[in-house]
Amino acid sequence: MVNLTKLTKLSINQSIFSKMGNITIKMLAKELNLSTAAVSKALRDSHEISEGTKKRVLELAAALNYVPHPYAGSLREKKSNTIAVVIPEVADSFFSLALNGIEAVAIANGYHALIYLTHESFEREKTLLKDLESGRVDGVIMSVTMKTDTFDHLKSLNKMVPMVFFDRVCEEIDTAKITTNDEECGYQATQHLIDSGCKKIAILSISESLSINSKRIQGYQQALLENGREGDPASIIDYGEDSVENFEQLRKVFREVDRPDGIVATVSKMTTDIYLVCMELGLRIPQDVKVVSFSNDSTVAILNPSLTTITQPAFEMGELAAGILFKALKKKYLVLSEESTVVPSQLFVRNSTSSSV
Amino acid sequence: MVNLTKLTKLSINQSIFSKMGNITIKMLAKELNLSTAAVSKALRDSHEISEGTKKRVLELAAALNYVPHPYAGSLREKKSNTIAVVIPEVADSFFSLALNGIEAVAIANGYHALIYLTHESFEREKTLLKDLESGRVDGVIMSVTMKTDTFDHLKSLNKMVPMVFFDRVCEEIDTAKITTNDEECGYQATQHLIDSGCKKIAILSISESLSINSKRIQGYQQALLENGREGDPASIIDYGEDSVENFEQLRKVFREVDRPDGIVATVSKMTTDIYLVCMELGLRIPQDVKVVSFSNDSTVAILNPSLTTITQPAFEMGELAAGILFKALKKKYLVLSEESTVVPSQLFVRNSTSSSV
Numbered sequence: 001m002v003n004l005t006k007l008t009k010l011s012i013n014q015s016i017f018s019k020m021g022n023i024t025i026k027m028l029a030k031e032l033n034l035s036t037a038a039v040s041k042a043l044r045d046s047h048e049i050s051e052g053t054k055k056r057v058l059e060l061a062a063a064l065n066y067v068p069h070p071y072a073g074s075l076r077e078k079k080s081n082t083i084a085v086v087i088p089e090v091a092d093s094f095f096s097l098a099l100n101g102i103e104a105v106a107i108a109n110g111y112h113a114l115i116y117l118t119h120e121s122f123e124r125e126k127t128l129l130k131d132l133e134s135g136r137v138d139g140v141i142m143s144v145t146m147k148t149d150t151f152d153h154l155k156s157l158n159k160m161v162p163m164v165f166f167d168r169v170c171e172e173i174d175t176a177k178i179t180t181n182d183e184e185c186g187y188q189a190t191q192h193l194i195d196s197g198c199k200k201i202a203i204l205s206i207s208e209s210l211s212i213n214s215k216r217i218q219g220y221q222q223a224l225l226e227n228g229r230e231g232d233p234a235s236i237i238d239y240g241e242d243s244v245e246n247f248e249q250l251r252k253v254f255r256e257v258d259r260p261d262g263i264v265a266t267v268s269k270m271t272t273d274i275y276l277v278c279m280e281l282g283l284r285i286p287q288d289v290k291v292v293s294f295s296n297d298s299t300v301a302i303l304n305p306s307l308t309t310i311t312q313p314a315f316e317m318g319e320l321a322a323g324i325l326f327k328a329l330k331k332k333y334l335v336l337s338e339e340s341t342v343v344p345s346q347l348f349v350r351n352s353t354s355s356s357v
Numbered sequence: 358m359v360n361l362t363k364l365t366k367l368s369i370n371q372s373i374f375s376k377m378g379n380i381t382i383k384m385l386a387k388e389l390n391l392s393t394a395a396v397s398k399a400l401r402d403s404h405e406i407s408e409g410t411k412k413r414v415l416e417l418a419a420a421l422n423y424v425p426h427p428y429a430g431s432l433r434e435k436k437s438n439t440i441a442v443v444i445p446e447v448a449d450s451f452f453s454l455a456l457n458g459i460e461a462v463a464i465a466n467g468y469h470a471l472i473y474l475t476h477e478s479f480e481r482e483k484t485l486l487k488d489l490e491s492g493r494v495d496g497v498i499m500s501v502t503m504k505t506d507t508f509d510h511l512k513s514l515n516k517m518v519p520m521v522f523f524d525r526v527c528e529e530i531d532t533a534k535i536t537t538n539d540e541e542c543g544y545q546a547t548q549h550l551i552d553s554g555c556k557k558i559a560i561l562s563i564s565e566s567l568s569i570n571s572k573r574i575q576g577y578q579q580a581l582l583e584n585g586r587e588g589d590p591a592s593i594i595d596y597g598e599d600s601v602e603n604f605e606q607l608r609k610v611f612r613e614v615d616r617p618d619g620i621v622a623t624v625s626k627m628t629t630d631i632y633l634v635c636m637e638l639g640l641r642i643p644q645d646v647k648v649v650s651f652s653n654d655s656t657v658a659i660l661n662p663s664l665t666t667i668t669q670p671a672f673e674m675g676e677l678a679a680g681i682l683f684k685a686l687k688k689k690y691l692v693l694s695e696e697s698t699v700v701p702s703q704l705f706v707r708n709s710t711s712s713s714v
Contacts (some may be wrong), residue, residue, distance in 0.1 A: 006534055089451035089457075090447035090452075090453045090456060090472075091450065091454060091456075091457065093448065095447075096446075096448035096453065097448060099447060099474070100446075100448065100476075101450075103476065107476075107481070112472075112473065112485065112488060113474075114471045114472070114473070115447075115471070115472035115473070115474070116469065116470075116471070116472070117456070117460055117470075117472070119457075119460065119464075126463070128469065131469060138712065241451045249420040254588065269655065271654055271656070271659070272655050272658070272659055274660040276658065277523050279659075297656065298626065298658065299628070299629055299654065299656045301626070301629070301634075302629055302633065302661055303656065303659050303660060303661060304659055304660060304661030304662065304663070305661065306661070314409050338420075
């Protein structure tokens with residue numbers, strides 16, 4: 001704690017400090033008659049510096065409103081030329097494309113990107129982030145697991161290195177977030193199914209704690225509401241990690257008399273299950289069931305039938321996230337949260353929602 | 358060079374050495390009246406040890422057939438609990454599945470896997486491997502780029518840490534290699550097309566320097582030969598990195614009067630191009646052109662038409678590679694090359710090669 005009453009007694013050399021905007025360690029050192037190294041160590045609460053000296057440094061720093069760059073220390077001392085990318089998986093075209101965008105920027109900046117996969121395990125995410133606190137990397141780009149529902153591990157790492165979130169962001173952390181217009185896309189996909197003649201539209205939901213998922217569902221509900229449809233809670237189908245259970249559940253849903261005639265898949269990998277269940281039950285796409293998927297798969301145009309998609313700007317989102325991270329690594333003062341960007345996705349209409357077949 | 362004539366003069370304490378199998382540094386130290394640290398440094402050719410002492414140590418080590426574990430030093434001194442996985446890309450279901458296999462084993466062993474992507478750049482592969490020589494990781498699992506045609510960077514890293522290759526292996530490095538039966542599969546795919554009635558079979562080739570590619574092509578040529586077909590060199594189509602050029606080339610091939618009526622895609626991503634070109638030119642699959650792809654894509658069953666594949670045991674190959682690496686990290690004596698394994702792939706016949714449509 002800085003004793004503010006004492007500050008008035010400090011002999012501050014006004015001629016040095018009056019004109020400048022940014023207070024530097026060098027200025028503090030000169031005023032306190034200490035070495036810059038000593039001031040730097042005092043600011044980092046080093047055991048090498050006496051409590052008395054630490055107090056003097058902190059009081060002057062506070063009086064002059066000295067704002068240290070939170071990461072400058074680690075960067076100057078031990079630059080790893082490495083960033084970490086922490087993502088749930090790569091067996092998904094969204095993440096693999098985003099990764100390519102991140103890598104393109106990292107390579108251009110002379111950096112290595114270390115890729116860490118959480119495999120949707122919250123425990124693993126916590127372990128990996130703890131490991132990153134050791135200073136192995138200069139910055140982190142990440143997308144959280146579908147189970148991440150507490151945020152202390154993110155806050156803790158964010159104090160050590162700059163972090164940028166993309167797609168599956170954490171609203172609780174005050175930093176840059178690169179997202180797409182998920183709510184609008186949920187709305188757009190649903191409205192497109194309504195326009196194509198669907199009467200009962202279901203949506204597959206991956207995780208209640210993921211903001212992208214809840215936003216897509218909000219958009220879905222909004223479209224139903226605006227079209228005077230009842231937001232039937234039974235039409236929101238939980239899609240978990242057990243592939244056998246997922247398939248069984250879809251089979252059950254489509255066997256019902258009151259089955260959906262339109263479905264929104266909020267992630268790409270649901271598509272194969274939907275197509276296979278329909279095939280098995282003799283339901284024709286699009287005549288009996290119309291399908292829209294959030295997907296970046298390269299095969300969507302050659303599916304049977306070709307798939308209507310909401311396609312996210314995956315590569316661009318990765319590029320943007322990395323661009324902001326490198327800006328933070330180069331600049332001393334950057335308010336990361338001000339760099340947040342929303343990049344719109346795009347609806348591509350193909351045969352899986354055709355009403356003229 | 359060890360002077361063998363001198364060895365007879367060494368006063369070896371037979372009572373110490375007669376019964377044991379493994380000679381340890383401690384034994385050498387005792388016999389030479391040196392500290393274990395000095396022996397260890399001498400064996401590592403440290404500048405801290407005089408040439409005379411080094412010579413004494415090396416001579417005794419040679420006489421007693423002392424075999425140092427090549428990586429024991431780095432492991433004892435600085436265990437990172439981290440392995441590196443160096444692969445060309447993740448936007449390919451083979452590599453993303455193999456990665457999942459590797460990670461499953463790494464996690465079970467309490468290790469982190471750092472994933473490095475080369476993006477098929479030979480230069481990048483060299484830079485990344487140089488970086489790994491710093492001792493950041495305890496071991497490396499890798500699949501080389503399609504341009505890797507010299508091997509000094511691999512040999513150099515292999516001296517520092519244990520390496521295991523999978524899929525795209527480097528024959529020049531004497532270590533464990535996990536592969537699938539590529540030649541047999543090239544043969545099997547081609548024979549299946551012949552059996553399905555194809556008269557002119559082409560194969561898409563990704564890289565002349567990759568062993569997996571040349572083996573698949575050898576199998577293709579062998580099948581043609583055994584069926585009394587001429588191995589038409591024009592039927593081996595180079596498929597590079599430029600997606601526009603690739604598409605244009607396929608279009609040209611299928612526009613010819615003497616076009617192929619069967620095609621083998623040696624990697625999964627070629628499939629979309631083949632299907633789209635056929636669609637554009639009004640060629641029906643399988644009636645006009647039959648297709649077999651090496652693929653692990655989850656969508657193969659819902660393509661239009663469903664795709665006949667050679668499916669590699671991707672996850673299992675990753676698991677095996679990691680299993681061997683951890684065995685090497687735990688055991689003192691392991692001849693890695695003896696751990697090489699060939700895991701067979703499987704042909705799944707679907708509609709893209711049907712002769713009854």
